[in-house]
Amino acid sequence: MESVVKVESLSVWFGAARVLRDVDIEFARGELTALIGPSGSGKTTLLRAVNRMNDLFPGVRTEGEVTFFLNGTEVRAYNDCPDVASLRRTAGMVFQTPNVLPTSIRQNFSIPLRHVLGLSKPHVEERMEAALRDAELWDEVKDRLGEQAQTLSGGQQQRLCLARALSLEPRVLLLDEPTASLDFRASRRIENLLVRLKERYPVLAVSHSLGQTSRIADRVYVMSNGAIVEHLEGEELHDAERLHRLAEDLF
Amino acid sequence: MRRYGERLLAVASWVAGLGVLAVVAGLVAFLASRASQVLGVELFFGDVAWYSAVFGGARVLDGIWPAIAGTLMLVFVAAAMAIPLGMAAGIYISEYAKGRFRTWVTLMVDVLAGTPSIIMGLFGFAMILLLRETFAPNATTGLLLAAVCLALLVLPYMIRATQSALEGLPVRLRLLGPSLGLSHTQSVVRVLIPSSSRGILSGAVLSLGRAAEDTAVIMLTGAVATAGGRAPQSLTAKFEALPFSIYVTAAEHNTVEELNVGFAMALVLLALTASLFSGAFFLQRSLERRWRA
Ligand SMILES: Nc1ncnc2c1ncn2[C@@H]1O[C@H](COP(=O)(O)OP(=O)(O)O)[C@@H](O)[C@H]1O
Ligand SMILES: [Mg+2]
Numbered sequence: 001m002e003s004v005v006k007v008e009s010l011s012v013w014f015g016a017a018r019v020l021r022d023v024d025i026e027f028a029r030g031e032l033t034a035l036i037g038p039s040g041s042g043k044t045t046l047l048r049a050v051n052r053m054n055d056l057f058p059g060v061r062t063e064g065e066v067t068f069f070l071n072g073t074e075v076r077a078y079n080d081c082p083d084v085a086s087l088r089r090t091a092g093m094v095f096q097t098p099n100v101l102p103t104s105i106r107q108n109f110s111i112p113l114r115h116v117l118g119l120s121k122p123h124v125e126e127r128m129e130a131a132l133r134d135a136e137l138w139d140e141v142k143d144r145l146g147e148q149a150q151t152l153s154g155g156q157q158q159r160l161c162l163a164r165a166l167s168l169e170p171r172v173l174l175l176d177e178p179t180a181s182l183d184f185r186a187s188r189r190i191e192n193l194l195v196r197l198k199e200r201y202p203v204l205a206v207s208h209s210l211g212q213t214s215r216i217a218d219r220v221y222v223m224s225n226g227a228i229v230e231h232l233e234g235e236e237l238h239d240a241e242r243l244h245r246l247a248e249d250l251f
Numbered sequence: 252m253r254r255y256g257e258r259l260l261a262v263a264s265w266v267a268g269l270g271v272l273a274v275v276a277g278l279v280a281f282l283a284s285r286a287s288q289v290l291g292v293e294l295f296f297g298d299v300a301w302y303s304a305v306f307g308g309a310r311v312l313d314g315i316w317p318a319i320a321g322t323l324m325l326v327f328v329a330a331a332m333a334i335p336l337g338m339a340a341g342i343y344i345s346e347y348a349k350g351r352f353r354t355w356v357t358l359m360v361d362v363l364a365g366t367p368s369i370i371m372g373l374f375g376f377a378m379i380l381l382l383r384e385t386f387a388p389n390a391t392t393g394l395l396l397a398a399v400c401l402a403l404l405v406l407p408y409m410i411r412a413t414q415s416a417l418e419g420l421p422v423r424l425r426l427l428g429p430s431l432g433l434s435h436t437q438s439v440v441r442v443l444i445p446s447s448s449r450g451i452l453s454g455a456v457l458s459l460g461r462a463a464e465d466t467a468v469i470m471l472t473g474a475v476a477t478a479g480g481r482a483p484q485s486l487t488a489k490f491e492a493l494p495f496s497i498y499v500t501a502a503e504h505n506t507v508e509e510l511n512v513g514f515a516m517a518l519v520l521l522a523l524t525a526s527l528f529s530g531a532f533f534l535q536r537s538l539e540r541r542w543r544a
Contacts, residue, residue: 056429089432099423102446103543111441112431146544168432 001028003069004172004202005050010064012045012054019045021227022064027172027219032198034213035206037223038250043206044096046223047174050204051091052077052084070171089116092165092201096177098157100149105141108149108164116168127167135163136193155186162193173197175205179212191216210247214238222246279521286515289508294515295319310480315516320482321394321474321490322463322523328398328486329405329462334455336402337409341454344410345417346439364407372471375400379472392473395486400468405458412454416447445542452535459527463520466494493520 003026012020020042027033035043048054050066066077068090077087101108109128113119119127128145132138137159141152149160158178165173175194179187194203195216207213213220214237222230236242296304297314304311311317344356375396382390424446428438444451466474474495483490493516500513 051430053426053430056426085429085432085434088429093430095423095426095430097423099427101424101427101442107543112433115437115441116432148543164431 001026001031003028005204006067006069007046007050008065008067010046010049010062010066012042012049012063013061014057015059019226020049021225023226023228025221025228025231027202027204029202030199031218032194032203032205032216033219033221034217035204035221035223036208036210036213036250037229041223042226043223044176045226047093047176047204047206050077050172050174051088051093052081053088053093055084068171085116089168090171092162092168092170092173094158094161094165094173094175094178096206097181098154098161100152100157100160102150103148104146105149105152105160106145108160109167112164112168128163131163131167132160134166134197135159136189137163153186155182155189158182158186158190159193162190166197170201173201173203173205175203177206177208180208187212210243210250214243222250224250279518282514282518282521285511286518289511289515294512308481312477312480315493315496315512315519317478317480317482318491318493318496318516319519319523321478321492322494322520324394324483325398325401325469325490325492326459326462326527328394329401330455330459332399333402333405333409333458333462337406337454337458338413338451340406341410341413341451342417342439342444345414346435346443360407360410363403364411366404367467368404368465369467369471371400371404372468374403375468375472391487392471392489393485393487394473394483394490397469397472397474397490397492400472401462401465404465404468405461408457408461409454412457413447413451416450416454417443419450420446445539448535448539448542452531455531455535456528459531460524463524463527464494466498469495470498493523 006026008024010020010023011018023042023046025033025035025046035046037043045054049062054060054062062078065079068075068077068087070090075081075087075090081087101111103111106128109131110121110124113124113127129138129142132141137156140156141160149157152160158181162178178194179190182190191212194205197203198216198218205217207217217237218233220230220232220237221228222232230246232242292301293314295301295314295316296311299309299311299314301316303309304314304316340356340360344353344360348356376392379390379392379396420443424442425438428442429435433441469492473489474492475489476491476496476499478489478491497513497516497520500509500516504510504513
């Protein structure tokens with residue numbers, strides 16, 4: 001397997017509470033790697049450790065290392081990271097509840113594209129269209145780009161967030177239960193999208209459902225109490241008995 | 252029993268809401284009825300033509316125009332200092348200051364907010380005395396000094412409003428900018444400040460209103476009962492201002508008609524602040540629309 005991101009002996013504390021304990025995971029090109037575990041087990045924290053989003057909370061402390069392997073160069077996220085903002089751009093992130101800017105659909109793209117990448121207006125339009133097509137949203141919004149993003153349905157908003165992440169040309173995708181707030185059809189739609197996108201972007205996704213995981217994941221890490229307690233890949237993911245036991249342990 | 256309590260609470264809330272409306276309406280009606288007896292062009296400009304008073308610098312000796320112009324200039328100069336500075340300080344405290352220093356700055360803002368306006372006036376007055384005895388023997392009270400003291404008076408409102416508008420934003424918005432690769436400052440400027448512009452506006456409105464009505468500060472820092480019948484001619488000139496003129500009229504009127512002029516000035520002051528508020532409101536709305544579009 002060709003690792004793109006490698007997390008090594010990662011521990012995170014919020015104040016005195018240790019939320020992650022010596023976590024080692026890696027995820028690879030062409031794969032969708034899923035994180036599952038009971039609520040409060042540290043999945044979100046682990047995901048946010050990859051692009052250093054935990055740093056935004058007061059009283060957080062992180063030990064260990066996250067290394068990105070990009071075009072033969074290694075970028076370390078923690079010890080002597082040259083530029084945290086560009087590290088974060090390298091990882092496209094989608095949150096658990098749709099996190100659109102309270103602006104028009106177009107502004108949701110042009111604010112990051114203009115201020116992070118410094119693109120001019122025509123380039124912003126080009127990128128936006130390409131990304132919206134990628135996220136299978138273009139046909140639904142192409143006539144209403146000036147409308148408020150919050151007027152879209154939950155599923156559309158989540159695809160908008162995915163498109164916005166894609167428009168910044170990330171190297172990996174980090175998704176935090178992207179379908180948790182959606183209904184069945186909207187969830188399936190995003191799942192199918194992810195299956196297609198994982199060919200181009202290594203994906204690390206937190207999932208709240210074992211069913212979803214076995215449908216779309218190539219590799220699964222199971223978390224409990226801030227530690228990785230199990231690692232499944234390949235055929236193991238379709239071993240019904242094993243999944244059943246896992247489900248009983250977890251939920 | 253619980254039902255009964257809930258209903259009582261609902262009724263009480265309605266009564267309180269209607270009560271506020273009734274009080275405001277009563278106040279305005281009272282002012283209007285007293286003011287109506289003197290309301291007219293002469294109230295503003297006496298026997299001088301309005302255009303020569305406003306544009307020609309003609310002296311208005313028995314009209315309230317100089318006080319209106321004085322108040323407008325005062326509020327404008329004070330707001331021009333307090334609003335940007337207060338916003339900047341609020342942004343700093345909410346988004347940049349850390350640890351013990353932040354606690355200290357917050358405490359100082361509290362102290363400033365708790366300072367009575369008469370103290371602010373005394374402070375301005377004492378400043379002039381000090382300046383006279385040191386390196387500016389000709390320093391005197393005037394418009395600029397009054398505006399500076401007013402700005403100090405309203406600064407904490409502006410800081411508080413900005414700070415709490417920013418701190419009240421949902422965590423998800425705070426995470427969004429950085430997750431897209433915006434730097435901290437970019438996230439503050441492009442996402443957080445626009446998202447909190449309504450709260451910041453309410454601080455500006457409060458500041459404008461407070462600066463327009465305060466009497467204690469300007470009384471000690473350069474307001475006079477008659478300033479030659481013209482709008483303030485320079486930043487160091489003595490000036491007339493509506494609240495001070497109202498105060499003087501109320502204290503020294505000889506006839507009912509003079510007192511009615513005082514009520515008319517109160518009504519004008521109310522209208523003036525209302526139009527300042529709507530100016531601020533429309534400015535904020537148009538900025539917000541530009542950001543959202
Ligand atoms: N910003 C934070 N400050 C303090 N504690 C936090 C913070 N974020 C998460 N935690 C704590 O860390 C633990 C793991 O949370 P999280 O990573 O959100 O779990 P999961 O995503 O698996 O539900 C929880 O006990 C939670 O209370
Ligand atoms: Mg979570």
